[in-house]
Amino acid sequence: xxxxxxxxxxxxxxxxxxxxxxxxxxxxxxxxxxxxxxxxxxxxxxxxxxxxxxxxxxxxxxxxxxxxxxxxxxxxxxxxxxxxxxxxxxxxxxxxxxxxxxxxxxxxxxxxxxxxxxxxxxxxxxxxxxxxxxxxxxxxxxxxxxxxxxxxxxxxxxxxxxxxxxxxxxxxxxxxxxxxxxxxxxxxxxxxxxxxxxxxxxxxxxxxxxxxxxxxxxxxxxxxxxxxxxxxxxxxxxxxxxxxxxxxxxxxxxxxxxxxxxxxxxxxxxxxxxxxxxxxxxxxxxxxxxxxxxxxxxxxxxxxxxxxxxxxxxxxxxxxxxxxxxxxxxxxxxxxx
Amino acid sequence: xxxxxxxxxxxxxxxxxxxxxxxxxxxxxxxxxxxxxxxxxxxxxxxxxxxxxxxxxxxxxxxxxxxxxxxxxxxxxxxxxxxxxxxxxxxxxxxxxxxxxxxxxxxxxxxxxxxxxxxxxxxxxxxxxxxxxxxxxxxxxxxxxxxxxxxxxxxxxxxxxxxxxxxxxxxxxxxxxxxxxxxxxxxxxxxxxxxxxxxxxxxxxxxxxxxxxxxxxxxxxxxxxxxxxxxxxxxxxxxxxxxxxxxxxxxxxxxxxxxxxxxxxxxxxxxxxxxxxxxxxxxxxxxxxxxxxxxxxxxxxxxxxxxxxxxxxxxxxxxxxxxxxxxxxxxxxx
Numbered sequence: 093x094x095x096x097x098x099x100x101x102x103x104x105x106x107x108x109x110x111x112x113x114x115x116x117x118x119x120x121x122x123x124x125x126x127x128x129x130x131x132x133x134x135x136x137x138x139x140x141x142x143x144x145x146x147x148x149x150x151x152x153x154x155x156x157x158x159x160x161x162x163x164x165x166x167x168x169x170x171x172x173x174x175x176x177x178x179x180x181x182x183x184x185x186x187x188x189x190x191x192x193x194x195x196x197x198x199x200x201x202x203x204x205x206x207x208x209x210x211x212x213x214x215x216x217x218x219x220x221x222x223x224x225x226x227x228x229x230x231x232x233x234x235x236x237x238x239x240x241x242x243x244x245x246x247x248x249x250x251x252x253x254x255x256x257x258x259x260x261x262x263x264x265x266x267x268x269x270x271x272x273x274x275x276x277x278x279x280x281x282x283x284x285x286x287x288x289x290x291x292x293x294x295x296x297x298x299x300x301x302x303x304x305x306x307x308x309x310x311x312x313x314x315x316x317x318x319x320x321x322x323x324x325x326x327x328x329x330x331x332x333x334x335x336x337x338x339x340x341x342x343x344x345x346x347x348x349x350x351x352x353x354x355x356x357x358x359x360x361x362x363x364x365x366x367x368x369x370x371x372x373x374x375x376x377x378x379x380x381x382x383x384x385x386x387x388x389x390x391x392x393x394x395x396x397x398x399x400x401x402x403x404x405x406x407x408x409x410x411x412x413x414x415x416x417x418x419x420x421x422x423x424x425x426x427x428x429x
Numbered sequence: 430x431x432x433x434x435x436x437x438x439x440x441x442x443x444x445x446x447x448x449x450x451x452x453x454x455x456x457x458x459x460x461x462x463x464x465x466x467x468x469x470x471x472x473x474x475x476x477x478x479x480x481x482x483x484x485x486x487x488x489x490x491x492x493x494x495x496x497x498x499x500x501x502x503x504x505x506x507x508x509x510x511x512x513x514x515x516x517x518x519x520x521x522x523x524x525x526x527x528x529x530x531x532x533x534x535x536x537x538x539x540x541x542x543x544x545x546x547x548x549x550x551x552x553x554x555x556x557x558x559x560x561x562x563x564x565x566x567x568x569x570x571x572x573x574x575x576x577x578x579x580x581x582x583x584x585x586x587x588x589x590x591x592x593x594x595x596x597x598x599x600x601x602x603x604x605x606x607x608x609x610x611x612x613x614x615x616x617x618x619x620x621x622x623x624x625x626x627x628x629x630x631x632x633x634x635x636x637x638x639x640x641x642x643x644x645x646x647x648x649x650x651x652x653x654x655x656x657x658x659x660x661x662x663x664x665x666x667x668x669x670x671x672x673x674x675x676x677x678x679x680x681x682x683x684x685x686x687x688x689x690x691x692x693x694x695x696x697x698x699x700x701x702x703x704x705x706x707x708x709x710x711x712x713x714x715x716x717x718x719x720x721x722x723x724x725x726x727x728x729x730x731x732x733x734x735x736x737x738x739x740x741x742x743x744x745x746x747x748x749x750x751x752x753x754x755x756x757x758x759x760x761x762x763x
Contacts, residue, residue, distance in 0.1 A: 324511045327482055327511065328515035332528050347517070
């Protein structure tokens with residue numbers, strides 16, 4: 093059997109080596125003279141114009157987000173002068189720099205604090221458990237919609253997106269009222285003479301509320317990812333002998349990998365830095381770092397320690413974001429780009 | 430000759446519309462049968478019923494003597510090559526091809542051996558570690574074929590397998606598929622709307638129209654002896670006139686259609702014996718032949734294929750008619 097005339101010419105996302113050579117030939121054929129220096133100049137002007145168009149939002153971000161972050165990190169390292177002097181003037185228990193670069197006093201104080209360590213553990217636990225539950229529920233709904241279809245699946249998808257339109261503060265309050273010691277669930281149990289569980293003001297309540305609030309976005313992402321898998325690829329798997337479970341794990345989920353990772357990372361980053369849900373539904377202690385940061389900043393008037401906690405949360409969120417970048421990289425590699 | 434595949438009275442409705450109506454077809458073991466027809470005639474629906482993706486309202490699908498009508502696709506002894514190849518982009522060529530064997534829990538050594546053998550058969554060994562996005566359309570098509578062949582199916586199903594390839598490559602790949610199919614002796618059903626493809630590849634062609642099979646014949650018989658007006662029109666070029674067309678002219682006759690292939694219309698010098706007088710209306714060169722449209726004195730327009738030097742437009746010529754078919758209510762009458 094002979095090979096194709098087009099063998100080796102990638103179908104998608106590949107660079108055509110002949111393309112640059114073809115351009116001058118066709119230009120010459122039509123009698124148009126092309127000056128390479130002018131072409132390069134035009135390309136430079138085009139890229140400069142693009143940069144100029146993108147610069148206003150970039151400058152805004154740099155001025156109103158980037159610069160305050162730099163100031164805050166400097167303050168956490170004990171740089172209490174300059175633009176940090178006003179905060180430093182009223183803050184309590186702050187560490188002032190001892191070296192030219194600053195001091196790690198605030199970091200040492202926070203990271204060795206047992207309360208912080210416990211709250212960090214709770215924050216990570218809530219993030220991991222909630223994200224896992226959200227992802228599992230979102231995938232079950234998305235797969236049900238993809239494979240079963242019908243009105244029941246569509247209704248389930250619509251219902252699962254409803255929490256998106258309910259403000260987090262109201263949802264948190266509703267969860268609390270439902271699971272509180274004098275809440276709906278215990279009242280219901282009491283009607284039949286049973287002792288119902290109490291989740292209000294517990295870490296469990298935080299997880300339940302986090303799942304409630306994060307589910308809609310995850311469902312939308314996962315459903316769109318799973319829906320995007322072409323029917324033919326699922327049919328091909330079944331034709332090859334794969335049942336429903338094998339088709340799901342070997343074809344559908346790997347192909348919807350990027351949207352699933354995006355859903356997971358966005359959910360995890362949203363939860364790790366959350367304030368409203370743990371503030372309303374969780375216990376006073378232990379609690380999540382979002383609440384701790386607010387307390388240290390306002391109630392305890394210790395902004396330096398609050399910033400240290402923010403840096404820790406930022407580092408954790410960055411690690412999650414690396415997963416997102418890796419998933420995107422893997423995706424473009426797979427597609428042959 | 431044993432029967433590799435039997436379709437008995439298949440009937441399918443979708444959205445309240447009949448898509449396939451009481452369709453029966455026997456395919457001999459090792460035979461390649463093409464389902465040929467226009468879009469929406471029910472050929473892909475028939476193929477999907479054979480594969481198990483669609484359940485017929487009535488009728489049976491029998492593969493090598495076993496009724497598989499109620500079996501899901503994964504349990505059927507058939508393998509399909511999809512129109513868009515349906516290769517899994519996250520797997521390499523080898524993994525795509527090995528997937529059915531891994532599902533069948535074959536030993537690792539056997540999988541490696543069978544995959545290597547089939548990749549060699551389709552000339553893809555050099556791309557075994559490439560992902561589908563990195564290989565050409567023709568190579569993707571051959572990967573899909575390899576994935577189907579590695580299962581050693583009792584019936585191979587091809588759903589417009591060449592429609593996404595460019596014209597030149599299509600000819601090459603169809604020869605490759607035919608050669609492999611004949612070498613392995615696999616019972617094959619192929620769906621296509623391209624009559625050239627069907628003519629070049631099939632042992633027999635089943636022409637479908639409106640959910641029914643109009644005629645099942647060898648390619649040559651289908652062309653030279655069509656049993657319905659639809660088949661005569663769909664396969665090849667055709668001159669059609671209302672009434673009874675005879676060598677000496679056209680006689681009006683209600684409900685009768687006469688048809689003649691352009692190659693059965695001979696353009697001869699004017700006033701030749703037994704020829705109708707005509708005028709050349711249009712000449713369209715096609716390289717190795719010219720399409721010459723003539724109008725007879727009886728206002729009958731006919732197209733002829735002329736291989737020699739064609740006459741000029743406006744020339745007075747004679748037209749000699751070969752075999753004329755006659756159809757009444759779409760059916761051939763003698």
